[in-house]
Amino acid sequence: MNTPQKVYIDGELIDEAAAKISVFDHGLLYGDGVFEGIRFYNGRVFKLEEHIERLFDSAKAILLTIPGSPAEVSEAVLDTIRANDLKDGYVRLVVTRGAGGLGLNPYLCKKASLIVIASKISLYSPETYVNGLKLVTCSSRRPAPAALSPAVKSLNYLNNVMAKIEAIAAGCEEGVMLNEQGYIAECTGDNLFIVKHGKVLTPPVSAGSLNGITRAVVIDLLDELGHELREMDLTRYDVYTADECFLTGTAAEVVPAITYDQRAIGDGTPGPVTRKLVERYRELTKNSGTPIYMTTAAV
Ligand code: PXG
Numbered sequence: 001m002n003t004p005q006k007v008y009i010d011g012e013l014i015d016e017a018a019a020k021i022s023v024f025d026h027g028l029l030y031g032d033g034v035f036e037g038i039r040f041y042n043g044r045v046f047k048l049e050e051h052i053e054r055l056f057d058s059a060k061a062i063l064l065t066i067p068g069s070p071a072e073v074s075e076a077v078l079d080t081i082r083a084n085d086l087k088d089g090y091v092r093l094v095v096t097r098g099a100g101g102l103g104l105n106p107y108l109c110k111k112a113s114l115i116v117i118a119s120k121i122s123l124y125s126p127e128t129y130v131n132g133l134k135l136v137t138c139s140s141r142r143p144a145p146a147a148l149s150p151a152v153k154s155l156n157y158l159n160n161v162m163a164k165i166e167a168i169a170a171g172c173e174e175g176v177m178l179n180e181q182g183y184i185a186e187c188t189g190d191n192l193f194i195v196k197h198g199k200v201l202t203p204p205v206s207a208g209s210l211n212g213i214t215r216a217v218v219i220d221l222l223d224e225l226g227h228e229l230r231e232m233d234l235t236r237y238d239v240y241t242a243d244e245c246f247l248t249g250t251a252a253e254v255v256p257a258i259t260y261d262q263r264a265i266g267d268g269t270p271g272p273v274t275r276k277l278v279e280r281y282r283e284l285t286k287n288s289g290t291p292i293y294m295t296t297a298a299v
Contacts, residue, residue: 027096044289
């Protein structure tokens with residue numbers, strides 16, 4: 001890219017190199033803030049309203065006032081994509097508590113900051129969606145709801161970062177995180193589903209996962225495709241002995257998993273339910289979403 005990227009900070013679109021926040025920002029000092037990862041495809045933002053709603057819910061849960069209404073934050077997302085002249089990519093929305101003192105007290109932070117970064121994304125190769133990826137159990141657990149609700153998409157992702165390091169060390173693309181009881185919660189950045197005897201199973205959000213927006217889309221797609229879905233506690237054994245396994249996430253989309261802790265899942269290749277979902281999800285992302293440019297809205 002020859003033109004520098006524009007980053008949105010508190011109402012201004014600033015050249016990437018000049019886009020800075022204070023070293024006193026509690027987002028940096030304490031991980032005190034919330035975020036969202038949003039995708040846009042073919043000139044449309046996918047599930048924008050849902051992501052904005054979850055951002056506001058996360059902020060409410062940590063008593064953080066977002067500077068602006070949901071409509072204004074949505075407009076900031078669209079403006080940032082337009083300023084970078086992008087049609088396909090990824091938006092990172094970050095709300096930090098703002099600059100304060102060198103102490104925990106969040107009330108010393110004068111004003112929260114809203115940051116929007118729009119960029120290209122490439123998480124997994126096209127072959128991964130055809131061939132599947134490898135999973136491993138990580139020793140780093142999802143935080144218990146009593147410690148910090150895993151439903152809050154906060155800037156505290158250290159457990160997940162530690163889990164990702166373990167997954168990479170094991171030569172796997174993703175790591176499975178368990179909850180305190182040892183049941184499957186989710187992966188480091190995606191929700192997990194299995195298929196067994198034609199039924200699709202996924203842990204309930206209460207098992208310690210993020211209430212994934214892609215997860216909800218897939219649940220709707222399963223209904224449309226006539227597959228029964230059950231939310232239930234899953235153990236590692238359930239995944240070892242599943243016929244199919246797939247992950248869902250904004251960045252990962254729907255991606256097949258073919259091994260778990262070195263055991264082949266099913267016959268070790270992506271199964272029919274997974275393949276159908278990969279395809280249907282792709283169609284949906286191409287054909288729906290909030291238009292970014294007026295020309296996209298016409299016709
Ligand atoms: N679980 C966790 C812990 C997440 O962070 C998901 C599930 C999937 O949720 P959505 O709503 O996206 O379907 C996420 C979100 C990355 C990356 O770069 C991925 C996420 C967040 C931040 C970065 O892979 N996924």
